[in-house]
Amino acid sequence: MRASLRSDLKEMLAEQFDYRELLYQMTLRDLLLRYKQTVMGFGWAIFMPLVNTAVFSVIFTRVAPLPTPVPYPLFAFCGLWAWNFFASTLRFSVSSLTSNTNLVAKVYFPREIFPFSAVLVGVVDFVVSATVLVAMMVWYGIVPGISILWLPVVIAVHIAFTAGVALIVSMANLFYRDVKYLFEVAITVWMFATSVVYPMDRIDGRLGAVLALNPMTPIIDAYRNVLLLGEAPTPAFAAAALLSVVVLTVGWLVFHRAEFSFAENV
Amino acid sequence: MPGPPIVFDGVWKKFRRGERHDSLRDLIPSYAKKLFSRPNEADLQESEFWALRDVSFSVDHGEALGVIGQNGSGKSTVLKLLTKILRPTLGESRVVGRVGALIEIAAGFHQDLTGRENVYLQGAIMGMRRSEIQRHFDAIVDFSGLEPFIDTPVKRYSSGMNARLGFSIAAHLDPTVLLIDEVLAVGDVNFQQKCYERLREFRKSGAAIAFVSHNMQAVANLCDKAILLRPGEAPVSGPISDVLARYFRAFSLSNPHVQVLSASLVDDSGLPLERPVKPDTILTLRGSLLCTTAFSNFGLSLRVVRADGLVMFNGVSTSDQAAAHDIEAGETLEFAIRFRASLLRGTYRVDVSLFDATAHRRWQEIVIDGIGTFAVDETNRVAGCVELAPTFDVTTGAAVAR
Numbered sequence: 001m002r003a004s005l006r007s008d009l010k011e012m013l014a015e016q017f018d019y020r021e022l023l024y025q026m027t028l029r030d031l032l033l034r035y036k037q038t039v040m041g042f043g044w045a046i047f048m049p050l051v052n053t054a055v056f057s058v059i060f061t062r063v064a065p066l067p068t069p070v071p072y073p074l075f076a077f078c079g080l081w082a083w084n085f086f087a088s089t090l091r092f093s094v095s096s097l098t099s100n101t102n103l104v105a106k107v108y109f110p111r112e113i114f115p116f117s118a119v120l121v122g123v124v125d126f127v128v129s130a131t132v133l134v135a136m137m138v139w140y141g142i143v144p145g146i147s148i149l150w151l152p153v154v155i156a157v158h159i160a161f162t163a164g165v166a167l168i169v170s171m172a173n174l175f176y177r178d179v180k181y182l183f184e185v186a187i188t189v190w191m192f193a194t195s196v197v198y199p200m201d202r203i204d205g206r207l208g209a210v211l212a213l214n215p216m217t218p219i220i221d222a223y224r225n226v227l228l229l230g231e232a233p234t235p236a237f238a239a240a241a242l243l244s245v246v247v248l249t250v251g252w253l254v255f256h257r258a259e260f261s262f263a264e265n266v
Numbered sequence: 267m268p269g270p271p272i273v274f275d276g277v278w279k280k281f282r283r284g285e286r287h288d289s290l291r292d293l294i295p296s297y298a299k300k301l302f303s304r305p306n307e308a309d310l311q312e313s314e315f316w317a318l319r320d321v322s323f324s325v326d327h328g329e330a331l332g333v334i335g336q337n338g339s340g341k342s343t344v345l346k347l348l349t350k351i352l353r354p355t356l357g358e359s360r361v362v363g364r365v366g367a368l369i370e371i372a373a374g375f376h377q378d379l380t381g382r383e384n385v386y387l388q389g390a391i392m393g394m395r396r397s398e399i400q401r402h403f404d405a406i407v408d409f410s411g412l413e414p415f416i417d418t419p420v421k422r423y424s425s426g427m428n429a430r431l432g433f434s435i436a437a438h439l440d441p442t443v444l445l446i447d448e449v450l451a452v453g454d455v456n457f458q459q460k461c462y463e464r465l466r467e468f469r470k471s472g473a474a475i476a477f478v479s480h481n482m483q484a485v486a487n488l489c490d491k492a493i494l495l496r497p498g499e500a501p502v503s504g505p506i507s508d509v510l511a512r513y514f515r516a517f518s519l520s521n522p523h524v525q526v527l528s529a530s531l532v533d534d535s536g537l538p539l540e541r542p543v544k545p546d547t548i549l550t551l552r553g554s555l556l557c558t559t560a561f562s563n564f565g566l567s568l569r570v571v572r573a574d575g576l577v578m579f580n581g582v583s584t585s586d587q588a589a590a591h592d593i594e595a596g597e598t599l600e601f602a603i604r605f606r607a608s609l610l611r612g613t614y615r616v617d618v619s620l621f622d623a624t625a626h627r628r629w630q631e632i633v634i635d636g637i638g639t640f641a642v643d644e645t646n647r648v649a650g651c652v653e654l655a656p657t658f659d660v661t662t663g664a665a666v667a668r
Contacts, residue, residue, distance in 0.1 A: 025390035033378055106370040107391055108349045263351045264281070 005253075012256050015110040022109055026117040030092075031124060045125035046132050048088075049080040056080075056197040066198055070228045074136050079196040081126070081133055082223045086162050086216065087187050089122030093166035094183050097174045097262065104174075104266045111259045112252065115166040119159065137228070145230035154222045154233065157241045161215060164247035167255045175265055195220050215240035269362075271443050271474045272325035272348065277357035279318040279343055317343045320357075321501050323493050327442075330475035332485035332506060334513055335495035341478045344495070345369055345447050348476060363474075366392065366441030371432030377421035381412060381431055384420050388435050402438040409460070410434035430457055437464045444468055447478045462488065482510060482573030486613045486641070507542065507613065507641045510573065514615040514636035522558070523632045524620070527598065529553040531616065531638035542643030545653040547607050551616055551638050555599040561632075562592040565623040568603050573613040578651065579605075582621065590623035608653045613641045 016023070035041045057073045060066040068075040096114035097104055104111065137144070173179040194200070194216040203211055211217070218240040222233035318340045325331045333341050346352045347359045349367045374391040375384045385406060389399040399406075407413050410430045420428065446465070465488055469475055479485050485492060485506070492509035494502040502512050530538045531551050543549070551568070567582040584590060593599055603618070616638035647653075 019393075021395055022390040022393075024396075025387050029376060029379065029383075029387055032383065033376065036378055102370070102373045103391070106346075106351065106373045107367070108351050109391065109393075260350075260353045263346070 008253060008256060012110075012112075012252060016112065016116075019109055019113060023113050023117055023120070026113055027120040027124075030117060030121045034121075042125070042128050045128045049077060049084050049129055050132065052080050052197075053077040060198065068199065070142065070224070071140050074140050074142070074228065075224065076197050077133060077136055078224050078228060079194075079220050081129055082158065082220045083191060083194065083196045083216070084129070085122050085126040085158070086165075087191065088125065089119050089162050090166055090169055090183070090187065092121065093118040093170045094173050094180050095170075097170050098177070098180075098266065101266050105263045110256075111262055112167065112255060115170045115255075116163065118170075119163045119166055122162070123159065133227075142228055144227050147226045147230050147232055150222070150226040150233055153241075154219065154226060154237075157222075157237070157244050158219050160248045161219065161240070161244035164244065164249075164251040167248075167251040171255050171258060174262060190214075190216070212236070215243045219244075270324040270326040270329075271362045272323075272331075272476060273358070273360045274321060274323050274344070274348070275358045275360070277318055277321045277347060277354045277359055278316060279340070279347065279352065280314050280355045281317050281343075283313045283315055318347075318354075318495070319498075319500070321493070321495070322357075323503055325474040325476055327472045327474055328469060329491070330469055330477060330489040332489035332492035332509070333476060333478045333495065334480075334482065334485060334492055334509070335501075336497070339495040339497050341495055342369075342447060345445050345476065345478055348445050361443050363442030364393070364440065365443045365445065366436060366439040366473075367445045368433070368436045369445060369447040371436050372428045375420050375428065375432070378419055380419050381407075381416040381423070384431070385416075385435055388432065392436060392439055394435075394439060406434045406438050409437055411457075426454065426457075433457075433461055437461070441468065441473055444473045444475045446475065448480065482513070483576075483612055484574065486510060486573050510613050510641075511639040514639050523561075524599075524634065525556040525558065526634060526637065527554040527556055529637045531640055539640050542641035543607060545607065545609060545642055545644050546655070547642075549605060549607050549640065551601075551603045551605075551618070553601055553618065553637060555601075555634075557593050557597055557599060558595055560593065560595045561620060563590045563622065563624050564593070564620045565590050566601060566603065567619045567621055568605060569617040569619070570605075570607075570609075571615045571617065572609075572651070573615070576651065578609060578614065582623075584623050607640065607642060608655075609642050610647050610650050610653055611642050611644045612651075613639065615639050 034044075038044065040047065053073055053076045056076045060068075060076070061072050066072065093115040096118050097111065100114060104114075169179060169183060173183075193211055193214055200208075200211055200217050200221075218234060218236035222237045225231040225233055321340075321344065323331060333344055335341050343352065345367075346369075347354055348361050349365065349369065350359075350361075353359075372388070374388045376387065379387065385403065386396065386399055390396070394402075407416055410427075410433075412427060412431055412434075415423070415427065420431075423431070444465070462484065465475065465477075469488070475488070477485060477488055489506050491504065492506045494509050494513050496502070502509055529551070530553075531549055532538055533543060533550075534548055539549075565582050565584040565588065567580065569580040570578045572578055591599075601618075607614075615636050617633060617635045618637050619633040621632075644653075
């Protein structure tokens with residue numbers, strides 16, 4: 001059992017390395033397509049979090065004012081920016097296998113390519129919309145401190161967790177098409193259970209205890225800590241990091257062991 | 267690793283009939299059922315069937331295997347197992363080396379991308395590196411003949427253009443194993459010719475080829491051995507001419523009106539044909555039929571069909587001043603049809619039919635397809651169907667005043 005686990009892990013990584021060219025081409029394909037099919041192209045990556053920031057800024061500064069450690073629009077944009085990478089990558093991953101039926105049923109290559117290229121597309125959007133965050137930081141006169149050195153770690157954990165969940169949802173939707181609809185509901189609920197547009201730390205009691213199990217909250221808080229507040233990530237982030245590694249490893253292993261049956265079930 | 271690059275060893279594959287539960291509503295009952303019974307891999311559940319039963323073959327370097335059979339006999343399943351898209355239920359399917367799969371050669375094309383972008387995408391799907399695609403790019407475009415359209419989105423291409431571009435990419439892989447599934451059915455004659463030439467080059471350079479096709483002439487041209495898959499029965503494999511003969515025989519030797527007691531195709535020595543004949547050989551088809559229905563005033567017809575379905579000859583006995591005959595139910599009919607096989611290389615099927623000589627009414631015809639088969643072996647001619655035996659009379663040297 002142990003030996004087969006190790007050989008599976010080795011095979012998974014070796015296959016990804018062998019097919020790195022395809023991963024690149026599939027990512028390029030999806031980026032090119034968006035650029036060709038839409039007028040705004042990459043503008044959409046910036047537009048969505050901006051509109052949401054505007055809406056929530058009205059709500060939480062005029063309707064129900066909310067104290068935040070940094071100006072609210074910056075607080076909200078930082079959260080929406082990080083959340084948007086997670087949510088839009090997953091939305092794209094959910095149907096990544098089922099919308100490529102032709103390839104899944106007829107050509108052999110590691111199927112991880114589909115969710116992974118969705119993640120890479122998400123990363124590109126993430127980088128593009130980061131320019132807005134930088135602009136807002138300049139506007140509000142916030143200079144990140146030495147804590148910005150944590151940023152690569154935060155991003156790595158964020159990507160690992162996203163990729164792990166992406167593998168799971170894409171595979172689940174291949175076997176049960178209900179997942180796509182369930183996902184839409186779940187991702188909305190999940191967003192409001194995460195510190196995206198308001199801080200979580202003031203919710204206590206039983207609800208607070210349940211919400212503390214959500215790994216996305218410490219990840220999004222970590223972005224604010226290292227970029228806006230000049231602090232190191234919280235201990236909860238370490239737990240989220242550990243969980244991310246577990247989710248990615250287990251998700252990938254399950255995906256890898258099930259992928260031989262994809263062609264028959266797609 | 268030594269040994270043949272393609273090995274298919276005692277492979278069984280089962281499929282589900284109909285739809286699997288696709289939604290959660292059906293999931294729960296099915297899991298409840300699974301909980302109480304532990305199915306054995308080798309057992310068939312109801313709604314399951316064997317697509318392949320105990321299929322074995324191997325293909326060595328420089329060999330080409332034709333995989334033939336009716337629709338639904340499992341040909342494409344064999345290729346999907348070889349490409350690792352499917353896994354065998356039992357047995358082992360092993361392919362060693364760099365695999366080029368010409369199955370759905372345009373599967374990876376995205377309609378909104380241009381031909382150029384699709385070459386890179388499809389190349390990567392087929393396992394080529396970017397540097398490799400870049401190096402071969404001009405050759406690929408040149409081979410496809412699509413240079414003026416290479417920056418046009420593929421959605422504006424015709425299906426023939428799609429296939430040409432797809433094959434051109436595949437043709438510039440450098441495979442040690444080549445798996446081909448009926449991809450050459452599209453494209454015009456010239457392009458098909460080019461494709462087959464390319465395949466023969468691959469074979470000469472040592473690639474092992476597995477070729478699935480309904481075009482028996484193409485199979486006969488490219489392959490030296492074949493496997494005939496039959497639904498519900500053991501497959502037949504062997505040299506190409508033997509397997510093709512079995513394929514044609516499988517069609518219809520049983521008929522509600524006549525029963526074939528014996529049939530053989532012989533040359534002038536009177537011995538049954540064992541190997542391909544030369545063009546212009548005189549062949550005789552001898553047969554004995556038992557009629558189970560009475561038939562009056564009938565004649566015989568002879569039809570010779572090439573493996574790809576081209577009818578080389580179809581003629582009736584009464585046009586050659588042969589008399590018509592009558593027969594009662596339960597009587598036997600003996601016949602001998604002599605003909606000159608003025609044909610070029612290929613595999614041919616012989617059909618015989620009984621028809622109503624009074625009216626030439628075709629609906630009263632009783633056709634016995636594939637009562638005999640033969641192959642013609644010849645390499646003198648560049649191309650063609652029929653041996654015309656031309657003589658060339660040429661004179662040179664006379665000066666012409668201008």
